[in-house]
Amino acid sequence: MSRPMRVTVLGAGSWGTTVASLAARNADTLIWARRASTVEQINREHRNEDYLKGLALHRKLRATTSLEEALRDCDVLVMGVPSHSFRATLKQVAPLVRPWVPVISLAKGLEQGTQRRMTEIIHEELPGHPAGLLAGPNIAREVLQGMAAAAVVAMPDETIARALQPLFSSSVFRVYINTDVIGSELGGPLKNVIAISAGMGQGLGVGENTRAMVITRGLAEITRLGVALGGRAETFSGLTGLGDLLTTCMSPLSRNRQVGEQYAAGKTTAEIVASMNMVAEGIKTSSVVMELAGTYGVDMPIAREVAAVVKGEHGAVQAFRGLRRLAAGAEQESG
Numbered sequence: 001m002s003r004p005m006r007v008t009v010l011g012a013g014s015w016g017t018t019v020a021s022l023a024a025r026n027a028d029t030l031i032w033a034r035r036a037s038t039v040e041q042i043n044r045e046h047r048n049e050d051y052l053k054g055l056a057l058h059r060k061l062r063a064t065t066s067l068e069e070a071l072r073d074c075d076v077l078v079m080g081v082p083s084h085s086f087r088a089t090l091k092q093v094a095p096l097v098r099p100w101v102p103v104i105s106l107a108k109g110l111e112q113g114t115q116r117r118m119t120e121i122i123h124e125e126l127p128g129h130p131a132g133l134l135a136g137p138n139i140a141r142e143v144l145q146g147m148a149a150a151a152v153v154a155m156p157d158e159t160i161a162r163a164l165q166p167l168f169s170s171s172v173f174r175v176y177i178n179t180d181v182i183g184s185e186l187g188g189p190l191k192n193v194i195a196i197s198a199g200m201g202q203g204l205g206v207g208e209n210t211r212a213m214v215i216t217r218g219l220a221e222i223t224r225l226g227v228a229l230g231g232r233a234e235t236f237s238g239l240t241g242l243g244d245l246l247t248t249c250m251s252p253l254s255r256n257r258q259v260g261e262q263y264a265a266g267k268t269t270a271e272i273v274a275s276m277n278m279v280a281e282g283i284k285t286s287s288v289v290m291e292l293a294g295t296y297g298v299d300m301p302i303a304r305e306v307a308a309v310v311k312g313e314h315g316a317v318q319a320f321r322g323l324r325r326l327a328a329g330a331e332q333e334s335g
């Protein structure tokens with residue numbers, strides 16, 4: 001008789017912990033955290049108070065500080081660490097994980113310096129392993145509270161994606177599959193940048209029409225760059241594109257939107273980062289997005305203004321003024 005599937009999640013932040021708790025319903029699941037106190041709290045109290053205050057985790061979820069133990073019998077590896085520590089973590093993983101194990105990224109960022117997507121980093125650091133991602137409009141707290149939501153497992157191989165689909169699914173968490181890895185993977189990092197702009201608007205007290213403009217024109221920017229990088233246009237109107245953009249721009253729980261609100265309050269990037277215990281990927285991703293936009297000749301006025309605010313070149317008020325000065329061309333073109 002075959003043993004049950006074993007899932008390992010690396011990184012016990014808000015989303016890594018939430019996905020591990022989802023997987024624990026369907027498979028033997030182990031989460032790796034760096035801090036012994038986090039591991040103890042998950043194992044003894046079934047909670048992770050630093051990231052998911054007041055919420056209960058699945059009782060079967062187990063945690064460890066030992067990377068060796070986490071990877072020894074793992075059948076599916078889920079990467080819940082942020083993009084800035086993704087490659088370094090995979091380097092530690094490489095000698096410990098069995099060679100056929102599929103690796104699923106949860107991170108919504110792009111690597112600084114190389115501009116790589118996370119699945120590209122998986123291919124570089126763990127060659128031969130099937131690589132994919134789980135993404136969608138998924139604010140961790142809402143998912144852990146059992147509010148209905150949906151996500152996408154994107155992998156080039158549909159058979160492997162179908163095999164992984166049930167691991168994360170529940171009656172209230174619908175998991176679709178998509179073979180467009182590039183398109184599905186770019187939606188998250190790109191929406192994080194646009195959500196900072198939406199947050200700036202929120203903080204400045206702009207109206208709902210302005211917010212709708214930022215979201216809609218933001219989607220146009222995301223789609224233009226995403227297609228230039230090899231994604232399919234229709235993917236950007238799905239869960240990992242429009243879906244995730246809407247959630248992140250609208251939810252007061254979004255860290256990226258909160259960052260934008262802080263910029264509107266006059267805070268600098270250093271002050272904002274110092275005040276957060278969680279990652280807002282849009283901060284670092286904004287400059288990477290502008291590098292890619294330059295390389296591929298894609299017009300991204302909203303992302304450009306966000307990148308300028310992040311770098312401290314001007315403030316949120318000037319960013320919105322800058323957008324107003326743009327000439328409006330045909331809707332399907334630039335601007």
Ligand SMILES: NC(=O)c1ccc[n+]([C@@H]2O[C@H](COP(=O)([O-])OP(=O)(O)OC[C@H]3O[C@@H](n4cnc5c(N)ncnc54)[C@H](O)[C@@H]3O)[C@@H](O)[C@H]2O)c1
Nearest residue numbers: 011012013014015016081082085106107108139140278279
């Ligand atoms: N929170 C959400 O709602 C959500 C939803 C979907 C996707 N994501 C994405 O998931 C990724 C992780 O986000 P999160 O919300 O869980 O982040 P978080 O800020 O809540 O936690 C990050 C976790 O990564 C750990 N970490 C950081 N550097 C590490 C390193 N070098 N080695 C090991 N662990 C390290 C931290 O200790 C922490 O446990 C991000 O890319 C984020 O965009 C988040």
Ligand SMILES: O=P(O)(O)OC[C@H](O)CO
Nearest residue numbers: 136137138139254255256
């Ligand atoms: O809190 P944020 O801004 O990192 O967004 C969380 C998720 O990506 C929403 O899907």
